[in-house]
Amino acid sequence: MEHGALFWLAEHAEMPHEHILAKGPVPASVQDCGEELGVDRSPVWSPDGSRLYVANRSEAFVVDVATGVPLWCTGTRVDWLAEWSPDGRYLAHLHQRLLHFRDAATGRPAADPVPNAGPRWDLSLHWGMRGDTARLAAVLSEVAAEPGVEVYDDRRLSHRLAVTPARTALARENKDFAVWAWAPSGDRGAVLTAAGDIEVWWLGDGELRRLRTLAAPAGTQGVLWGIDEVIVAVGERVLRFLRADSDEIVGAYTFLREADAELPLHEGCVYDHFDGRILALDEHTWCLPVEPDMAIAPPERRAGVEAQLAWIVDRRYAWPLHWGRFGVWPDAATAVAAVANLRSTSPGTWKLRQAVRQAAG
Structure with missing residues (x-):
């Protein structure tokens, strides 16, 4: 917009009227909607970009982009349901169980109201x-x-x-x-x-x-x-x-599937260190990736692990697990024993060792 900006005050306590498009004298055609017109839902542009269409929970109105002046407004506060047509010609809205069609350029009725449309x-x-x-x-x-x-x-x-x-x-x-x-x-x-x-x-x-x-x-x-x-x-x-x-x-x-089974590690360890990594292979089986080249899961489910995991760089490139060496271990103790001589300072392995010691008492 050439003469102003829309912005969101997310930290402000008074939300409903903080997104003001126009202040000052309000045209007679919009005075029924109050002295200020706010935006609480995403507005849309007219096809030619000359107008901005707003359908709020309490009113619907059109703003002329060149001047910032609202052209017309209609109240929708009773039913909170209004939608603009894709070609920018009409507004359909509900008011007291009547379905109204309005001309988007003028706000005037474009058809007789449809009775008994139902509540919102x-x-x-x-x-x-x-x-x-x-x-x-x-x-x-x-x-x-x-x-x-x-x-x-x-x-x-x-x-x-x-x-x-x-x-x-x-x-x-x-x-x-x-x-x-x-x-x-x-x-x-x-x-x-x-x-x-x-x-x-x-x-x-x-x-x-x-x-x-x-x-x-x-x-x-x-x-x-x-x-x-x-x-x-x-x-x-x-x-x-x-x-x-x-x-x-x-x-x-x-997505966000959960398995009806015990976690591979106790909950505190999983959520403190491995949160966001663990995934369910199915409704009964968990898989916990620990390192880039190892995970805790039933070894017989390797095909399922390879179907869900991949090596990824910068969230742009990926290649399958079976292109390299990837260890699948049945439990934390077995995984720790398998990598004991390979790495000692990795954060994931260190956390795994700590969880095994805690479990052993």
């Missing part, structure tokens, strides 16, 4: 584009009186999907966990269902059909759609890449 806890809004047509998916989750997905093409209802979408608690705060995703082409959509599956739907001109159902891993909280017909199931600990046009799983990953 049941509803989420997701814009997409199909050519020049802005498409809005209004997702009514499993806790709604009538779950489903309603699709609006240029503010007019065009489809209603008979599906029961999941309700993701973090969806409103974390966009990675949205339960609906538009295909980049805008002709299809993917929805995470309450049953834990991902359904892919065709949404053509007057045509609606379910194309296929994809299996999402346990813990999936949202769905994304990328290029090359790839759908991503995402959660706090899981990530799975799926083909939208088949049942193929391109990649599947689990």
Whole structure:
């Protein structure tokens, strides 16, 4: 922005009104929103960069970048749900269970309000584009009186999907966990269902059909759609890449996995010195890398160790463990005995010796 800056005062006690875009005389068109307009969610640019769109928990407004003056504002404090279309033409927002469409340039209504849209806890809004047509998916989750997905093409209802979408608690705060995703082409959509599956739907001109159902891993909280017909199931600990046009799983990953087993060393030692290194090979087996060339794990699980670990330089280059010498030892005592004559000053080995002495009493 040429005439100012947005900044975050993370240490300030009074957070909600610290990110001020404009002060001074407020145009009559925005006086209903108060004397100051703050930002508590990430703003977005208009396609031509001349305006900044803000959708807060309490209001939505547009700022002219050249002057810093807000052009219009509408209150959303009752329902806290507002989303801008990707082409910068419309704002969709909820107010007292009415779904409103507004012209982003003027703030005036762009269509009649949609009644009985549901409360904000049941509803989420997701814009997409199909050519020049802005498409809005209004997702009514499993806790709604009538779950489903309603699709609006240029503010007019065009489809209603008979599906029961999941309700993701973090969806409103974390966009990675949205339960609906538009295909980049805008002709299809993917929805995470309450049953834990991902359904892919065709949404053509007057045509609606379910194309296929994809299996999402346990813990999936949202769905994304990328290029090359790839759908991503995402959660706090899981990530799975799926083909939208088949049942193929391109990649599947689990993070922060824990094993239902005793740690290779007592908890104090692990968390004090080896915190961040230990990983679970599966739900029953721990692996503790101690040195760049050794780890504590069941020796018969070497293949699993080699599948999860690699030698890495500067987080840029890596090569497989089996390209060099790597020791896998069943317990701390065996590891200490194996390296007793090879190194004596290594921090990892020294800590390992200390843990073995403590265990021996």
